[in-house]
Each structure stands twice: as structure tokens, then as C-alpha cells.
Amino acid sequence: xSKMVRxxxxxxxxxxxxxxxxPYGAFAxxxxxxxxxxxxxxxxxxxxxxxxLSINRDYSHSYSADGIxxxxxxxxxxxxxxxxxxxxxxxxxxxxxxxxxxxxxVNTIIGYNPLNMNTSARLMGSExxxxxxxxxxxxxxxxxxxxxxxxxxxxxxxxxxxxxxxxSTNTPMSLASYDFSSTGEGTVSTGFTxxxxxxxxxxxxxxxxxxxxxxxxxxxxxxxxxx
Amino acid sequence: MKMSETRxxxxxxxxxxxxxxxxxxxxxxxxxxxxxxxxxxxxxxxxKTSTDITCSGSVTESVSxxxxxxxKNLSDNTLTTDERVSQIRYDERxxxxxxxxxxxxxxxxxxxxxxxLKVDKKIGFLKGDAVTSSLDSTENTGMTxxxxxxxGGGTGVGALCVWAQGACVPPSCEIAVAGSQLKDVTRVNSHxxxxxxxxxxxxxxxxxxxxxxxxxDNRTYGAGTGTVSAGMKVxxxxxxxxxxxxxxxxxxxxxxxxxTATGQWNSFTKSMTYTSAIPALQIPGQYPLFPWY
Numbered sequence: 001x002s003k004m005v006r007x008x009x010x011x012x013x014x015x016x017x018x019x020x021x022x023p024y025g026a027f028a029x030x031x032x033x034x035x036x037x038x039x040x041x042x043x044x045x046x047x048x049x050x051x052x053l054s055i056n057r058d059y060s061h062s063y064s065a066d067g068i069x070x071x072x073x074x075x076x077x078x079x080x081x082x083x084x085x086x087x088x089x090x091x092x093x094x095x096x097x098x099x100x101x102x103x104x105x106v107n108t109i110i111g112y113n114p115l116n117m118n119t120s121a122r123l124m125g126s127e128x129x130x131x132x133x134x135x136x137x138x139x140x141x142x143x144x145x146x147x148x149x150x151x152x153x154x155x156x157x158x159x160x161x162x163x164x165x166x167x168s169t170n171t172p173m174s175l176a177s178y179d180f181s182s183t184g185e186g187t188v189s190t191g192f193t194x195x196x197x198x199x200x201x202x203x204x205x206x207x208x209x210x211x212x213x214x215x216x217x218x219x220x221x222x223x224x225x226x227x
Numbered sequence: 228m229k230m231s232e233t234r235x236x237x238x239x240x241x242x243x244x245x246x247x248x249x250x251x252x253x254x255x256x257x258x259x260x261x262x263x264x265x266x267x268x269x270x271x272x273x274x275k276t277s278t279d280i281t282c283s284g285s286v287t288e289s290v291s292x293x294x295x296x297x298x299k300n301l302s303d304n305t306l307t308t309d310e311r312v313s314q315i316r317y318d319e320r321x322x323x324x325x326x327x328x329x330x331x332x333x334x335x336x337x338x339x340x341x342x343x344l345k346v347d348k349k350i351g352f353l354k355g356d357a358v359t360s361s362l363d364s365t366e367n368t369g370m371t372x373x374x375x376x377x378x379g380g381g382t383g384v385g386a387l388c389v390w391a392q393g394a395c396v397p398p399s400c401e402i403a404v405a406g407s408q409l410k411d412v413t414r415v416n417s418h419x420x421x422x423x424x425x426x427x428x429x430x431x432x433x434x435x436x437x438x439x440x441x442x443x444d445n446r447t448y449g450a451g452t453g454t455v456s457a458g459m460k461v462x463x464x465x466x467x468x469x470x471x472x473x474x475x476x477x478x479x480x481x482x483x484x485x486x487t488a489t490g491q492w493n494s495f496t497k498s499m500t501y502t503s504a505i506p507a508l509q510i511p512g513q514y515p516l517f518p519w520y
Contacts, residue, residue: 196272201296205274205336206289213284213325222276 042094049087050115053080055125057093063101067136070101070171076127078110083121085114101171104129109164112184117160122186128153129167131176150194150224152178158186177223185214192222271338280330283355285323292317292336292344306375308471313425314371315344321364323350325357326413341424344368348421351440354413361413361453367406368421370431372503374399378469396505397466398474403501405433405459412453416440429503433459437495450491457497458485465505 047053060073072095080087088111096103112123133148156163161184169176180190191208211218280286292315295301299310306312321330329351336344352362377396385391407419417437424430435457439450460483467477488495 192276194274200299200301201294201338202301203272203274203294203336203338204292206291207276207278207334208287208289209278209280210287211280211282211284212286213282215280215282215284217279217281219279220277223274225273226271 040096042092044093045089045091047087047089049080049089050084051080052082053087053089054078055089055091059093059095061095061102065100068100068171069132069134071130071132072102072104072169073130074104074106074128074167076106076108076125078123078125080112080123081121083114083119084116085112085119085121085123087112087123098171101133103171104167104169106167107165109162111162112158113160123156123158123161123163125163126153126155127165127167129169129178131169133171146196146198146226148194148196148224148226150176150192152176152192152222154180154188154190156182156186156188158182158184158188160184161186163188175223175225178221180218180220182211182218183216187212188215188218190218190220192224194224196224196226272336273338274334274336276332276334278330278332278334280328282328282330283326284328285325286321286328286330287323288319288321288330288332290317290319290334292334294336294338294343296338306373309375309377311372311374311377313373313429314369315423315425316369317344317346317367317421317423319346319348319364319366321350321362323352323362323364325360326355326362327351327353328362338426341427342422342430343426344421344423346419346421348417348419350409350415350417352412352415353440361411362409362415363411364409364417365406366408366419366421366433367404368423368431368433369404370401370423370425370429370501372399372401372425372429374505375471376466376469395469397469397477399463399465399505401429401503401505402462403431403459404461405431405457405499405501407433407435407457407497408455409437410454410456412451412455414440414449414452415455416451417455429505430501432498432500433457434498435496437492439491439493450493451495452491454487454489455492455495456485456487457495457499458483459499459501460484461501463505 045055055076055078057074057076059075062071064070078089090109092105092107094105106129108127110123110125114121129152131148131150135146152167154163154165161182163182164180166179176194178192182188187210189208189210191206193206195204197203207222209220278288295312295314297310297312299307301312323330329349331349333347348366350362350364354360374396376398377394409415409417415437416439417435419433419435422430422432435455437451437455439448441448461480463480464476465478466474468475484499486497
């Protein structure tokens, strides 16, 4: 085999190796998410427990590509302090990639029932989700440059009762919704804040709710849709 | 040969017919497509919240909403030729301490459809045993429209109206605010309705109905107790020409009202509405017929 042929084979191998090392996204067409998307992930938690309990979750991602910047931060924690209490937690957390961005979905139900009401044991916790989206203008879609930031969440400190929350966010539409409901005795707080702006408009909305005492019903639902 | 020619002709006819049908369908689709006018903001949005609370204890709730938009550039902080700037605000704060509370509220803010703001709030409160037990609730809404006037005509079918073409709409400033307040209230069944729109036929409306509440095990009626107030302020200025450099004041309208009841009240009702009489382009705003205002 001549040296020239050997060199050509070697060059071909090197080129093939370089092609294999290139990210698949580099070959993606215009208008398609061209960098690694949020990974598809989900977690389902189902706990029935008597006694102290602690659950924590922190999640965040930040992506930018194709004229869109997407940020998501989510945190959740729940603690049952020492005592003889019956706790049931059912929790679903999922992140799925969409054409340009991701869809985040969280659904959490906690039931808390101390076996002895004279105990000082409590269920305490909080949940918070942050969304931050920025779109460059798109003349083909006649869409202006838009920025959206929003925070939604709740806090609870219960002697007994149930809390249930559902969070859903979606890019590129920035559709965000949050539902919170509770019944029982103690203190719950919830709310939703969103700020959006484009070249010719600015919108802000903020709501805070705090309920203390013995409550038969706290139902709260909020949604933001840039249409 | 003839058979194959006939087949070819038939298949050709089918292709032509299919093409015709496709063309007609595409044409129809184009004709029936709605004009994509989203006046005047390019950032339409929809915010909806729903709150429903029944509690023996304390409830605090606060809401703040602010929407500002223009048909030009909001960031340049100047009023350019033919520019119109609009702002809708809504703030509410409720604090109910140590009592029995029923609280229901529906909030909708819509950047595309009217009314742009709609709030329906109901509060029921009965004082508890604590000396400090009481309800405070304040609701404010406001609408501001600043217009440099209009000389360039508009868009859409309405703008074809011969009286609208090249119409002179002088510059104007419209400020309308309304609200209501419950203070140191120990017994009430209250209902407020708020609606504001600026993207079509500008209008601001706020009403309150506050009554007593059923109380005790035998559900006897007790009069409302505490202080209830409701009011509105309007300030409108309008120029008298379309000159872009000189703006002589053509008219000024001012209106202010406040009603307050302290003590025991069986019924307190106040309804307040401001509807803009400044036409955008001399086109009367009659559509839609319903809801009837």
C-alpha cells in the first residue's frame, strides 16, 4: 500500500471521528432546537409514614438557543417534626422537552394527621417555581421581542390537614398555571407574580394570600398566558 | 390507443379539478382569515386567578396589577405624533382578623379582549370573640389614556367611513379612578364588581353592595357594622385642534364623589361608571350590542 493511500485512509478516519464527535444539533435545521434540550425526566413519590419525615427537592435549568432563553427553578420541601403523626405524600415531578424549550409539571398532595392533637408536631414546608423566558423578535411569526418572569408557590405550617398543589409551565408559549388548595388548621400562604414586557407594553401582576386558623377551604388558581 | 388516451384525459381532468378545488379552498381560507389586528398592544396576555376561602381565623390577601401600553414605543418616554398611551391599574388589600371569613374572588386581565380587566369579589365576615377582630378591605382601580390626537386615519372597515378619513381628533388626557373600602367592619356581606377597558370604547366601572350578614345558630339577620366607603374621581382634558406643536385646551371635565357610612347599615350600594366620550376616529362605538351597558 502506497504512502498516499495510507494517508488518505488516515485522513478519512480522522474526518469520520470528527463527524462522530460533533453534536447532532449542529446538523439541525433552522427553527429547530439546536442545543441540548432539557432532559426528559420524571419522579413519582408515594409515602405513607408515621413519625418524623423530611422531603427536599431542588431543580433548575437554563437553556438558550434559536432566539429563546429559558430558565426554570423549582424547589420543594416538607418536614414533619418529631411526634406520632400519620403522613401521606404523593408527588409527581416531570420535565419534558418541547420543540423549543420544555414543559415542567409538578403535582403534590400531602395529608397530615397527628394521632394526638395535643402534640406540638407540625407539617411545615414550602414550594416555589420561577420561570424566566426571553424571546427575540421573529418577523416571520410577526412576534415582537418579549420577556416574561414569574414566580408562584406556597408555604404551609399545619397542625393537621391537606395541601395540594399543581404547577405547570410550558415554553415557547410561556403558559404558566398554578393551583393550590388546602383544608385543615394552621397557616397557609400562596401567591403568584408575573412581569412581562415587549417594546410597546409592560404588564405586571402580583397576588399574595395568607390564611391562619381553622379553614374548611382554601382554593387558589392562577394562570398566565401570553396568547 | 383510444382507451389509453381517454384514461389520460380523465386523469388529467381529475388533476385539474383537484387543483381547482385546492385553489378555491386556499382562496376561501385566505378570504375568511380574520384580520390579525390586536389593537393596540403587540404583547397580548391573559391572567386569570380564582380564590375561594372559608376560614375561622385570619385571612390576608393583596393584589397588584399594572398594564401600560402604547401604539408607538413605551420606552422612549415621549409622546410622539399620533401616539396613544394607556394604563390600567388595580390594587386590592384585604385583612380579616380573628373571625369567620368567606372570601371569593375571580380576577381576569385580558390584553386582547374587553373588558381588559374584570374583577368580581365577595367577602362575608363575622366578628370572633377577640376584641381585635375586624375586617379591612380596600379596592382601587384606575384608567389613564393619553393621546396626542389623530390625523392619520385608522385601519379596518370603520376607518373607511368618509367622516373618519383624515379626521381631526384633538389631543386628550383621561384619568378615571374608582374604589371602595371596608374599615373596622365586624359584620358584613359585601360584593364588588370592577371592570375596565381601554383597547375598545374606554370605560371604567366599580360597584359595591354591602349588607349585613346572617349570624348565630338561629341564623338571625344582623345589620352591617363598621365603616363602608365608595367613590370615584374623573379628570378629562381635551385640546381643540390637531396642531402637533400648539395644544390649546378645549375642554376640562372634573368629577369627584365619595360616600361613607359608619355605624350600622342594612344596605350600602354605590355604582360608578365612566365612559369615554372622546371618539378614536369619529366612529361611534356601538359594537357589540351585548353585554348591554
